[in-house]
Structures are given as C-alpha cells and as structure tokens.
Amino acid sequence: MVMVFATAILLLLFGGFLAVVLCARSGVSQVAGQVGAISGSALGLVSAIRVLLTGKAEGMSSVWHMPGGSLHFQIDVLSAFFLLPVFGLSILAALYGRSYLADRKGGYALAGSWFHLNMLTVGMALVIAAHDGLLFLLAWEIMALSPFFLVAFDDQKAEVRKAAWIYLSATHLGTAFLLIFFVLLGRLAGTSDFDGYAAALRDNPALSSTMFLLALIGFGSKAGIVPTHVWLPEAHPAAPSHASALMSGAMIKVGIYGVVRTLTFLGAPEPWWGWLLIAIGASSGVLGVLFALAQHDLKRLLAYHSVENIGIILLGIGIGVLGLAEGIRPLAVIGFAAGLLHVLNHSIFKGLLFLGAGAVQRAAHGVELEELGGLLKRMPWTGATFLIGATAIVGLPPLNGFVSEFLLFYASFFAVVQPAVNIAVAGLIVLVVMGLIGGLAAACFAKAFGVVFLGSPRSPEAGEAREVARPMCAAMAILALLCVVFGLAAPTVVSALDRVVAAATGLTIGAARDQLTAVTGPLTIAISVFAVCIVIAASVWAVRSRRLALAAVRTAQVWGCGYPKPTPKMQYTASSFVQPLTTQFHLFVRNREVLVPPEGYFPASASYSSESSDPFLRGLFAPVFRWFDYLSHLEIFQHGLVHGYVLYLVITLVALLIWGSVW
Amino acid sequence: MSGFVSPVCALIFAPLLVGIINRTKAVVAGRRGPPLVQPYWDVAKYLQRGVVYGEVTSWLFRLGPVVNLASLAAALLIVPFGGLGAPLNFSGDLIVLAGLLALGRFATVLAALDTGSSFEGMGASREVHFAALAEPTLFLALATLARVTGSFSLTPIYQGFTATVWVHALPAVVLVAMTLLILELVENNRIPVDDPTTHLELTMIHEVMVLDHSGPELAFIHYAAALRLWILGSLLVGLVVPFRSGSFWLEGTAMLLGMAVLAVAIGAIESTMARYQLIRVPQFILGAATLSAVAFIIILV
Amino acid sequence: MLPFLGxxxxLGLLTSFALLGTRSKGAGPQWLAFQGLLCGLVPIIMHADGLTTQVVLLAIGNIVLKGIVFPWVLLRLRARAPYHREVVPFIGIVGSTLFGIPVLALSVWLALRMTPALKHAPFVMLVLSIFLIFVGLFLIVTRRKALMQVIGYLVLENGIFVFSAIAISGTLLLVELGVLLDAFVAVFVMGIAILHINSEFGFMDVDQLTALRG
Incomplete structure (x- = not known):
C-alpha cells in the first residue's frame, strides 16, 4: 500500500505544475496549487499514520535503476514519524497561504510560489522516504533548492536577494559534507542502498566516528546548529510566512532526521558522540535564545528560536546516545523520546508562531516590534493563538512544549542520580542549560508577545489592524488546538512513541515500551496536577466575577508617575525590555548602537537605535566569503566563447579517459 | 491523609509569614508594627473592593493574577513539608514545580505588560532577567539534593534526609541551604534584591509590576505572593530541620517553628541589609549557583 | 573525623570562591584569615587520636601566622594603599567565579587519580589542597594589584600546607617550616616592596612595573 504515498507525491507535483501552467489566471492557478497541496499532503499524512499504527515498513523498489543507485523508497516507522510534521504543516500552510497571498499581484510569481511550496513538500517527503544514498542526495537537492525560490519571493528587494544567496551558500556547504559522507559510505558498503550501510560499518569504530562527524556537519547545517545557523535569521524574514512555517517547522527537522537515521547505520555509538551532541545542543540552545532576545524583527526572533529548539532536540538525542553508549537503557529511551517528541512539538508551535507573525505582517504591514502593540484587542484570534504558541514554546505547563521538556529534564535527573560520575555531570550540564534556556525563552516571549499584542499601538498601521481572513485563523486555531491536545494527552502521546524510539535506538519495542511506561506514570499525575490548576483557576475566576458583580468597576489611566498625557511611544520598547539581559550577555550578543544625544537646553532632536548582528555571520562567514571573492579572478575562464567551453569539455574528457585507463 | 497537612498548612499560614516578617522589621526599627494577622485583613479588604482597570488593558490583565494564584496553589500539591510528604509525589515532580512557578511568573509579567505603562514594563523586564538566572540555580540545588538522596521526587528527597544522611552530607546541605535562602530572597523579591515596601517605581521589581492591579485581583496577588514565599521557604526549612522521626506532630511542629524562624530571619536580613544595585543582583544569583555547584562536586564522588 | 573534614x-572551598569573587576593599585579607584558620585546624583533626606537641605547635604556629599576622599585615598595607578595590582584574570577578567551577571539577578528578598513591590521605582534603593551589596560582596570574597577588601566594601556601598535613606523615614539620619560611619572607619582602613602590611611584599596579624595563 505504498501507492498512497506515491499518489500523494503525484498530487503535490500535479498541483504545482497546474499552478504554473494556469499562471495567466491567478485565481485558478492558486486554487490548483492549494488543492494539490492539501489533497496530496492529506493522503501522505494518511500513509504515514498508517505505518505508525501498524509498525510495518512499506517499501517500493523500482525496476528502473539509476546509474549508481536505485529508486528504493521505504517508509518505516522512523520515516513515518518525520513525515507527520512535513505533511501536516504542508496542509495548514496551503490552507493559510492563499489568503495570505490574496493581496499580492503578479500571477507568475504567485504560481511559482505555489509550485516551489509543493516541491519543497515533495522534496522533504522523498528525502525522508528514500532508502538509497544517491536517491537521498537527489531528493535532498530538490528540498534544498525550492526554499531558495521561496525566500526570493520578493526578489525586487535587494535584502531579499541577499537572504536567498546566503541560504543557498549555507545549504550547499552542508550538502558538500553529505556528498562526501554518502560517497564514502557507498564505497565502503559496495552499494548505495541503506540496508548495506549498516553492515559495512559494524566493526569499525574509527570509521564510524568519521562518518558521524561528516553527517553531523552536513545535516546539522540544514538543521541550523550553531555556527551554521546563519541562513535561518536571513531566510525566514524574507520568505512568505507560510513558507517560513514549513521551513522552520518541517525542513530543519529533516536535518534532525538525517542525524537520527545516520545513527542507525553506525552501530554502537561512542560516548563522545553523546558529549559532542550535548555540547552542540547546549551551545545552539543558549546562543540561539540569546540572539533571539536581541532581535526586534518578529520573524528573525522566531528564526533564532528555531536554532534554540534544535539545540533542545540535540540535547535530548545527545543524552540518548550517551545512554546507549554507556548501556543505560532508560537514559537512552527517554533521551531519544524527548528529542523526537520535541521535533513534533516544535513543528506545531513554531508553525503556529510563524503563521501568527504572518497574520501580524498582513494586518499591521510589518513585523518590526517597535512599530506594533495592542493587537490582542484588534486581532483576538491571532492574539490568543499566538499566546498559546508562545506559552508552549517557552515550555510552560500544561501545553505540549512542557511535555517534551519534561522528558528531557526527567532524563537529566535520571542521569544525575546515576552512580557513574560522567553520566551525572552530563545530566547536570543538561539541567542547567535547560533551566537557563527556559528562563531566557520566557523573557524573550514575554517581550515578543507583550510588545506585539499588549499595550497600545506604536504606529498608525498597528492601530488600524483588523483580524485576518478566516482560513488563516483556522490554520492557526488548528495548531493551537494541537498544542493543547498534545499537552493534555501527554501520556498517550508518549506511550505511542515506543515504536519510533525503538527504531531510533535499535532496542526492541518491548524494551522501549517498558522504559516509556516509567515516564507516562509521572506524566499522568503531572497532568492531573495541571487539571487541578485549571479547576482552581476557574473557581478563582468565579470568585472574582461574583465579587465584581457587587462592586464598582471602572477604567482609568494607569499611573504614569504623575504624568497625565502618556503617548504610546512612552511604552517600554522591545529593546529596553531586554536591555538588562543583552548587557549581561554582551560577550555573545553585540548590539551596534547609534546614539545621537540631545544637546543644548532646548534639544531639537535626539535619536538612539540599536541593531543586533550575528557574530558568527560577521566573524566566521564574512571572512570566508571575502576569500571567495578572490576566486572571482577565475572569471577569465568564463569568457563567453562557446569554442572555449567545448575545449574545457574535451580536456576534461581526455583527462578522465587517461585517469581511468591508468588506474 | 497526613499528606494534605502540607497544602492545608500552606493555605492557612502563608500570609502569617508575611506578618512575621513585617513585625520583625518593625521591632528592629523600634516600632510596634502591624498585628501579625494584618496580611489576612489586607486580603479580605481587597476582596471587598471594586476594581479600576487601565484604559488599554485587555482580558489578559484580568486573567494574569488568577493564573498566578492557581499555579502556585496547584504547586502546593507536590511540595513536601519537611518529612511530611506532599499529597502527590512522582518522579520528576520537581520539574512540574519549576514549571508551575514559571507559569505563574509568565502570567504576572504579561499582565504587567498589558497596561502599556513603562513602569510596569520596567518591572517585568527586571523580573524576567533575574528569573532567567534563578531557574538554572534552582535546578542546580535540586540536582544536588537528588544526587544525595538518589531520588528525583521531592517527597522522597526530603524524607531521605534522615539524621545519618544529613550528617554525612552536611557540607553539601549547608551549601544548598544557602543557595535556597538566596533563591527565597530573589524569587520573592525581598531585600537585598528588591524592596517590597518602597513606592519609588524606579527601584522596584515585583511591586511595580502589580502597581495597577486593584480589588479582588490585588487580593489574589498578595495571597499568591505569600504562597510563593511559603513554597520556597518550605524547601529551605525542610532541608535545615532534620527531624525525620516519623512522628507526625513532632515533625509538623518543628517545621512550623522552622518556618517562623525563617520569617524572622528574612525580617532580620531586610532590617540589616541595603538593597543591592540592580547590576549586582545577577552576581548575587551567580554566587548562589556557585554554592550549589560546589556542593554538587563535593558529593559527586 | 570525616564530618569535620567535610x-x-x-568552608575552605567557600573562602576560595569568596576570594575569587571579591572586589570590595578589605574583604580579601579577612577571607584569607578565615582560610588560614581552617587550614591550621587540619593537622589537629588529622592526628586527633595521637596528638603530639609537634603537631599542636605547628597548628598553632600556622593559625597565628596565617590566620592573624599575615592578614593583619595585609590589612595595614591596604589601609595605607591609595586604591579601594581591585579596579579591573585581568579576568572579571564573574569570570573568575565561573572559572572556579571547572577547576574544582578538575581538582576532584586529579584527587581521584592520586588516591591510590596516597592511601591515608582523606579524599576531601586532597581535593581542597589541589583546589587551593590552583586558586592561588590563578589569583597570582590574573590580578593587577600586588596585594591580591600576595593573597594568591598565601592561598597557594595554604594548599601546600594542607597537602603536606595529610600526605606526609613523618617529615611534616621540616617541609612545613621550609614553606612557611618562604611565605614569611615573601610576605614581608612583598609588603616592603609594595610600600616602597607605592611611595616612590604612587601606584601599586603590578602590570605598570613593565615601565621599569631598561
């Protein structure tokens, strides 16, 4: 029954092509793209869920053989799990997208955006389903290229073009490592099929370690680990919001899928792999949230939070790998469960938050925080769903973010009470890092939500904002509902992870289930505590309502230290809200500040502006790119003469022939 | 049903802690001070009053104090009272405790930002700043206790501190207790971190955040603040009072006395110390974290 | 015995962290005095079952010198010094405190490695002595003011003292006297030097002494 999956892919492709073919009639073309995306993704979702429920892998091997590889697809439990965010978010992005793009002109660009959105989904689905190295790389390239066109949607703006190029360079830097990785693996195994890889590396720890490092760099750059995260904060603000939601919610998870899949090839892990993953996770998590704090563009802020959440996911996988390497089974199972569940959870709330940011952008014509404010009253649906997303991403109970962080904390505390010193230290490090990330994320989202949705509008555009169209609200409401459901149904969700965790760790399903039961018990009680909390809140609210029914309720101006005419500009701004924290961590967060102080007794003008720039982009990548500029001297070879180009071909051909006959 | 002693005690006696602190400060300053039960009268009085809302506030402003109170009250279900266990205990309940404390704070901060007033923005900013540093510190302290007792559920941890374990791990216990004392001061915005009595907006943290709340919502806030004081305080006192006799009355009395002594101690600290410069507070919290880290390393092997 | 040593x-670790994290005037010598007192108690506790006059004398001598005399000298120096605090150390106090935690972990690890060779030495004291040596060196390297450097030197000496008190059983007195003499000379030479540098040049920043190069 792999035909369902194949049909899903075909529907997505068909919708995309139809959109392009019909681009002269913008309305029809968009409907075609949307219908293709929704129907295809829904079918894909069905096929993934069925694999998850039955636990049986579904494969399809084509008779047609590519040179060097085969068309071998297989959806096992691990693939099916990672297909959930891909197809799920694709449906909602398509639902949201048409209303989001409703006021855009230009049939060709719009049709292109639908085509590339569907291609992105197809690419991700094929990467996850591929069971052959070469096929994987081909699908990877589809997945890597379509976002370039999505990012370059507004290509008349210079900074959008720059963002697209940064994305393209970063993603190919990672692809280069993956190319080496798969070529080496293929040579070792003598086949490009995934089934052959595991056998090739079984008894060779040194080689396994090399492969692990290659995969970590290659997949990590797609996932957005520090320091290869630089493309995220550039690409996400430029892309349309529903594309950002898909990229941040699903595409970077494909990088995580790559890491987890690679781990299943490599045999028994070394302890230092776990330590390395923890170190990368910790630095991505802390630096991601610190950079996010300093942003005052809502989408950039969300992009940096993706870096943070990838860090959290890697912390979970790192703890799990450490548990596998040291033979501590509960640690392995719960660590992996935490990481994998956070993959799913992050795609839900980050998708929601990006869609919310898009709604703000449409309604208030911008996502610059210092221009917004007071939107909760003007956009009640967007505001309420964004609040749920923010609460979830901070990891507060009783929403889904808390559940995966609970698992991670649980695994860390479990590590802390182990007799082995190194395990205890690893657990403590994860605990402290997670505590710090949690606190900083709370600060960051208090800022983001507070400045955008609370207080009063800081610009006329924000003051005139109105709630966005129904389909957009529906997409956000579905995701918000999922946040709540995945939070309150946590024990069910966690115990349903047994097959996925077993596939990722290589343990038996029974073993995984046994360890997960140890967590679902506490989780059930925790949920009941939250239920009590909700009941108490409801009754306190009832007390308040009854009291207020009897007493006087009036509105007045808030206390302004005696100043009677405050303007919205006097509100605390996003920058001032986080200034103490950014100053505290100035070692990592460097703000460029431009201050024009007031002068004289009657100052006419004064201004202050700060801009946060990514130290990694400035310090690490800019020098590399400058070096690449030297390579532009090679332009003399690109002279435009066709004869010359044919000459290159001949030279290459002859060289290859000689090389081939000598060896 | 001895498990329900802890939340019932907390619900009844929490405001008394505030009363004792205020009385201690008054006595040290040579005044007679308000009666010990004054905080109860305050809460009752605010409940009767009407409400004034800021013009720009939304439903979040009204919901904030309610969520804060509810999350702290729910947290009482998992906080043990010394050797007397909590009504619920399960592995990882300390994570739930941290989550509920954070939820309460998040709600308060958002309610403060809802006023659109720069004073409350300022208070909220400071609150999230110090909370971000206090959270890992709390986890460090709890991890140390977990390692000493080999359990990561609050009730077994506190019941695990029998006299022998206590004496054996005394250095670590002292260090963690100091951390918890500092956290009690930081999380409850007491001197030397914040001055709960001043009304100079520029120097306040918690008080300025709740400046525009009134009526029943202010009552909720005051009561919730007392509960927060109680929760962190009982973590500290439970560690310092090593009575694990199994006798319900003895342990309960010792703990109540311990809480009273803690309140007097906080009052004494408030009377003798000055507020730190805001810039020094992060260093103060870092010091607390260092104490627990040292304790963890000591008991590591 | 063990609870006392614990x-x-x-407390010894606390004083070290206090020294790493202090910047107020006068706090340094006071923490040092407390640390000297603690270290002086170590040989008495170690030999509690068979106290000899030698041990008692050594302990008293140590407490008097390092708990009272040296800190007093340093406090006097500080009273005359023109500066009030360690203005800008090469590594800030937050950095120093954070630096202390991995170093403490390193000390534990080293102590674990040493335990087989030093069977009779209590583990907790081994950790303390190694950590004190590291902290002393760290203070000497990173602090600008000569006063804090002398304190670092004395912390280092405390570490060596604790180590000799727990690790060396027979020749305790000999080793300790030698080290103590060094410390004694050092404090007074440094003290006199500081005073003279101060009265001559009007500063006590050690890094400014590079100006004296020929």
Missing part, C-alpha cells in the same frame, strides 16, 4: 572542606 565541613572544613566546604
């Missing part, structure tokens, strides 16, 4: 270890 408490001494904890």
């Amino acid at each position: 408490i001494i270890q904890a």
Whole structure:
C-alpha cells in the first residue's frame, strides 16, 4: 500500500505544475496549487499514520535503476514519524497561504510560489522516504533548492536577494559534507542502498566516528546548529510566512532526521558522540535564545528560536546516545523520546508562531516590534493563538512544549542520580542549560508577545489592524488546538512513541515500551496536577466575577508617575525590555548602537537605535566569503566563447579517459 | 491523609509569614508594627473592593493574577513539608514545580505588560532577567539534593534526609541551604534584591509590576505572593530541620517553628541589609549557583 | 573525623570562591584569615587520636601566622594603599567565579587519580589542597594589584600546607617550616616592596612595573 504515498507525491507535483501552467489566471492557478497541496499532503499524512499504527515498513523498489543507485523508497516507522510534521504543516500552510497571498499581484510569481511550496513538500517527503544514498542526495537537492525560490519571493528587494544567496551558500556547504559522507559510505558498503550501510560499518569504530562527524556537519547545517545557523535569521524574514512555517517547522527537522537515521547505520555509538551532541545542543540552545532576545524583527526572533529548539532536540538525542553508549537503557529511551517528541512539538508551535507573525505582517504591514502593540484587542484570534504558541514554546505547563521538556529534564535527573560520575555531570550540564534556556525563552516571549499584542499601538498601521481572513485563523486555531491536545494527552502521546524510539535506538519495542511506561506514570499525575490548576483557576475566576458583580468597576489611566498625557511611544520598547539581559550577555550578543544625544537646553532632536548582528555571520562567514571573492579572478575562464567551453569539455574528457585507463 | 497537612498548612499560614516578617522589621526599627494577622485583613479588604482597570488593558490583565494564584496553589500539591510528604509525589515532580512557578511568573509579567505603562514594563523586564538566572540555580540545588538522596521526587528527597544522611552530607546541605535562602530572597523579591515596601517605581521589581492591579485581583496577588514565599521557604526549612522521626506532630511542629524562624530571619536580613544595585543582583544569583555547584562536586564522588 | 573534614572542606572551598569573587576593599585579607584558620585546624583533626606537641605547635604556629599576622599585615598595607578595590582584574570577578567551577571539577578528578598513591590521605582534603593551589596560582596570574597577588601566594601556601598535613606523615614539620619560611619572607619582602613602590611611584599596579624595563 505504498501507492498512497506515491499518489500523494503525484498530487503535490500535479498541483504545482497546474499552478504554473494556469499562471495567466491567478485565481485558478492558486486554487490548483492549494488543492494539490492539501489533497496530496492529506493522503501522505494518511500513509504515514498508517505505518505508525501498524509498525510495518512499506517499501517500493523500482525496476528502473539509476546509474549508481536505485529508486528504493521505504517508509518505516522512523520515516513515518518525520513525515507527520512535513505533511501536516504542508496542509495548514496551503490552507493559510492563499489568503495570505490574496493581496499580492503578479500571477507568475504567485504560481511559482505555489509550485516551489509543493516541491519543497515533495522534496522533504522523498528525502525522508528514500532508502538509497544517491536517491537521498537527489531528493535532498530538490528540498534544498525550492526554499531558495521561496525566500526570493520578493526578489525586487535587494535584502531579499541577499537572504536567498546566503541560504543557498549555507545549504550547499552542508550538502558538500553529505556528498562526501554518502560517497564514502557507498564505497565502503559496495552499494548505495541503506540496508548495506549498516553492515559495512559494524566493526569499525574509527570509521564510524568519521562518518558521524561528516553527517553531523552536513545535516546539522540544514538543521541550523550553531555556527551554521546563519541562513535561518536571513531566510525566514524574507520568505512568505507560510513558507517560513514549513521551513522552520518541517525542513530543519529533516536535518534532525538525517542525524537520527545516520545513527542507525553506525552501530554502537561512542560516548563522545553523546558529549559532542550535548555540547552542540547546549551551545545552539543558549546562543540561539540569546540572539533571539536581541532581535526586534518578529520573524528573525522566531528564526533564532528555531536554532534554540534544535539545540533542545540535540540535547535530548545527545543524552540518548550517551545512554546507549554507556548501556543505560532508560537514559537512552527517554533521551531519544524527548528529542523526537520535541521535533513534533516544535513543528506545531513554531508553525503556529510563524503563521501568527504572518497574520501580524498582513494586518499591521510589518513585523518590526517597535512599530506594533495592542493587537490582542484588534486581532483576538491571532492574539490568543499566538499566546498559546508562545506559552508552549517557552515550555510552560500544561501545553505540549512542557511535555517534551519534561522528558528531557526527567532524563537529566535520571542521569544525575546515576552512580557513574560522567553520566551525572552530563545530566547536570543538561539541567542547567535547560533551566537557563527556559528562563531566557520566557523573557524573550514575554517581550515578543507583550510588545506585539499588549499595550497600545506604536504606529498608525498597528492601530488600524483588523483580524485576518478566516482560513488563516483556522490554520492557526488548528495548531493551537494541537498544542493543547498534545499537552493534555501527554501520556498517550508518549506511550505511542515506543515504536519510533525503538527504531531510533535499535532496542526492541518491548524494551522501549517498558522504559516509556516509567515516564507516562509521572506524566499522568503531572497532568492531573495541571487539571487541578485549571479547576482552581476557574473557581478563582468565579470568585472574582461574583465579587465584581457587587462592586464598582471602572477604567482609568494607569499611573504614569504623575504624568497625565502618556503617548504610546512612552511604552517600554522591545529593546529596553531586554536591555538588562543583552548587557549581561554582551560577550555573545553585540548590539551596534547609534546614539545621537540631545544637546543644548532646548534639544531639537535626539535619536538612539540599536541593531543586533550575528557574530558568527560577521566573524566566521564574512571572512570566508571575502576569500571567495578572490576566486572571482577565475572569471577569465568564463569568457563567453562557446569554442572555449567545448575545449574545457574535451580536456576534461581526455583527462578522465587517461585517469581511468591508468588506474 | 497526613499528606494534605502540607497544602492545608500552606493555605492557612502563608500570609502569617508575611506578618512575621513585617513585625520583625518593625521591632528592629523600634516600632510596634502591624498585628501579625494584618496580611489576612489586607486580603479580605481587597476582596471587598471594586476594581479600576487601565484604559488599554485587555482580558489578559484580568486573567494574569488568577493564573498566578492557581499555579502556585496547584504547586502546593507536590511540595513536601519537611518529612511530611506532599499529597502527590512522582518522579520528576520537581520539574512540574519549576514549571508551575514559571507559569505563574509568565502570567504576572504579561499582565504587567498589558497596561502599556513603562513602569510596569520596567518591572517585568527586571523580573524576567533575574528569573532567567534563578531557574538554572534552582535546578542546580535540586540536582544536588537528588544526587544525595538518589531520588528525583521531592517527597522522597526530603524524607531521605534522615539524621545519618544529613550528617554525612552536611557540607553539601549547608551549601544548598544557602543557595535556597538566596533563591527565597530573589524569587520573592525581598531585600537585598528588591524592596517590597518602597513606592519609588524606579527601584522596584515585583511591586511595580502589580502597581495597577486593584480589588479582588490585588487580593489574589498578595495571597499568591505569600504562597510563593511559603513554597520556597518550605524547601529551605525542610532541608535545615532534620527531624525525620516519623512522628507526625513532632515533625509538623518543628517545621512550623522552622518556618517562623525563617520569617524572622528574612525580617532580620531586610532590617540589616541595603538593597543591592540592580547590576549586582545577577552576581548575587551567580554566587548562589556557585554554592550549589560546589556542593554538587563535593558529593559527586 | 570525616564530618569535620567535610565541613572544613566546604568552608575552605567557600573562602576560595569568596576570594575569587571579591572586589570590595578589605574583604580579601579577612577571607584569607578565615582560610588560614581552617587550614591550621587540619593537622589537629588529622592526628586527633595521637596528638603530639609537634603537631599542636605547628597548628598553632600556622593559625597565628596565617590566620592573624599575615592578614593583619595585609590589612595595614591596604589601609595605607591609595586604591579601594581591585579596579579591573585581568579576568572579571564573574569570570573568575565561573572559572572556579571547572577547576574544582578538575581538582576532584586529579584527587581521584592520586588516591591510590596516597592511601591515608582523606579524599576531601586532597581535593581542597589541589583546589587551593590552583586558586592561588590563578589569583597570582590574573590580578593587577600586588596585594591580591600576595593573597594568591598565601592561598597557594595554604594548599601546600594542607597537602603536606595529610600526605606526609613523618617529615611534616621540616617541609612545613621550609614553606612557611618562604611565605614569611615573601610576605614581608612583598609588603616592603609594595610600600616602597607605592611611595616612590604612587601606584601599586603590578602590570605598570613593565615601565621599569631598561
């Protein structure tokens, strides 16, 4: 029954092509793209869920053989799990997208955006389903290229073009490592099929370690680990919001899928792999949230939070790998469960938050925080769903973010009470890092939500904002509902992870289930505590309502230290809200500040502006790119003469022939 | 049903802690001070009053104090009272405790930002700043206790501190207790971190955040603040009072006395110390974290 | 015996962290005095079952010198010094405190490695002595003011003293006297030097002494 999956892919492709073919009639073309995306993704979702429920892998091997590889697809439990965010978010992005793009002109660009959105989904689905190295790389390239066109949607703006190029360079830097990785693996195994890889590396720890490092760099750059995260904060603000939601919610998870899949090839892990993953996770998590704090563009802020959440996911996988390497089974199972569940959870709330940011952008014509404010009253649906997303991403109970962080904390505390010193230290490090990330994320989202949705509008555009169209609200409401459901149904969700965790760790399903039961018990009680909390809140609210029914309720101006005419500009701004924290961590967060102080007794003008720039982009990548500029001297070879180009071909051909006959 | 002693005690006696602190400060300053039960009268009085809302506030402003109170009250279900266990205990309940404390704070901060007033923005900013540093510190302290007792559920941890374990791990216990004392001061915005009595907006943290709340919502806030004081305080006192006799009355009395002594101690600290410069507070919290880290390393092997 | 040593270890570590994290005037010598007192108690606790006059004398001598005399000298120096605090150390106090935690972990690890060779040495004291040596060196390297450097030197000496008190059983007095003499000379030479540098040049920043190069 792999035909369902194949049909899903075909529907997505068909919708995309139809959109392009019909681009002269913008309305029809968009409907075609949307219908293709929704129907295809829904079918894909069905096929993934069925694999998850039955636990049986579904494969399809084509008779047609590519040179060097085969068309071998297989959806096992691990693939099916990672297909959930891909197809799920694709449906909602398509639902949201048409209303989001409703006021855009230009049939060709719009049709292109639908085509590339569907291609992105197809690419991700094929990467996850591929069971052959070469096929994987081909699908990877589809997945890597379509976002370039999505990012370059507004290509008349210079900074959008720059963002697209940064994305393209970063993603190919990672692809280069993956190319080496798969070529080496293929040579070792003598086949490009995934089934052959595991056998090739079984008894060779040194080689396994090399492969692990290659995969970590290659997949990590797609996932957005520090320091290869630089493309995220550039690409996400430029892309349309529903594309950002898909990229941040699903595409970077494909990088995580790559890491987890690679781990299943490599045999028994070394302890230092776990330590390395923890170190990368910790630095991505802390630096991601610190950079996010300093942003005052809502989408950039969300992009940096993706870096943070990838860090959290890697912390979970790192703890799990450490548990596998040291033979501590509960640690392995719960660590992996935490990481994998956070993959799913992050795609839900980050998708929601990006869609919310898009709604703000449409309604208030911008996502610059210092221009917004007071939107909760003007956009009640967007505001309420964004609040749920923010609460979830901070990891507060009783929403889904808390559940995966609970698992991670649980695994860390479990590590802390182990007799082995190194395990205890690893657990403590994860605990402290997670505590710090949690606190900083709370600060960051208090800022983001507070400045955008609370207080009063800081610009006329924000003051005139109105709630966005129904389909957009529906997409956000579905995701918000999922946040709540995945939070309150946590024990069910966690115990349903047994097959996925077993596939990722290589343990038996029974073993995984046994360890997960140890967590679902506490989780059930925790949920009941939250239920009590909700009941108490409801009754306190009832007390308040009854009291207020009897007493006087009036509105007045808030206390302004005696100043009677405050303007919205006097509100605390996003920058001032986080200034103490950014100053505290100035070692990592460097703000460029431009201050024009007031002068004289009657100052006419004064201004202050700060801009946060990514130290990694400035310090690490800019020098590399400058070096690449030297390579532009090679332009003399690109002279435009066709004869010359044919000459290159001949030279290459002859060289290859000689090389081939000598060896 | 001895498990329900802890939340019932907390619900009844929490405001008394505030009363004792205020009385201690008054006595040290040579005044007679308000009666010990004054905080109860305050809460009752605010409940009767009407409400004034800021013009720009939304439903979040009204919901904030309610969520804060509810999350702290729910947290009482998992906080043990010394050797007397909590009504619920399960592995990882300390994570739930941290989550509920954070939820309460998040709600308060958002309610403060809802006023659109720069004073409350300022208070909220400071609150999230110090909370971000206090959270890992709390986890460090709890991890140390977990390692000493080999359990990561609050009730077994506190019941695990029998006299022998206590004496054996005394250095670590002292260090963690100091951390918890500092956290009690930081999380409850007491001197030397914040001055709960001043009304100079520029120097306040918690008080300025709740400046525009009134009526029943202010009552909720005051009561919730007392509960927060109680929760962190009982973590500290439970560690310092090593009575694990199994006798319900003895342990309960010792703990109540311990809480009273803690309140007097906080009052004494408030009377003798000055507020730190805001810039020094992060260093103060870092010091607390260092104490627990040292304790963890000591008991590591 | 062990609980006492455990408490001494904890307090000793605390004083070290206090020295790493202090910047107020006068706090340095006071913490040092407390640390000297604690270290002086170590040989008495170690030999509690068979106290000899030698041990008692050594302990008293140590407490008097390092708990009272040296800190007093340093306090006097400080009273005359023109500066009030360690203005800008090469590594800030937050950095220093954070630096202390991995170093403490390193000390534990080293102590674990040494335990087989030093069977009779209590583990907690071994950790403390190694940590004190590291902290002393760290203070000497990173602090600008000569006063804090002398304190670093004395912390280092405390570490060596604790180590000799727990590790060397027979020749305790000999080793310790030698080291103590060094410390004694050092404090007074440094003290006199500081005073003279101060009265001559009007500063006590050690890094400014590079100006004296020929």
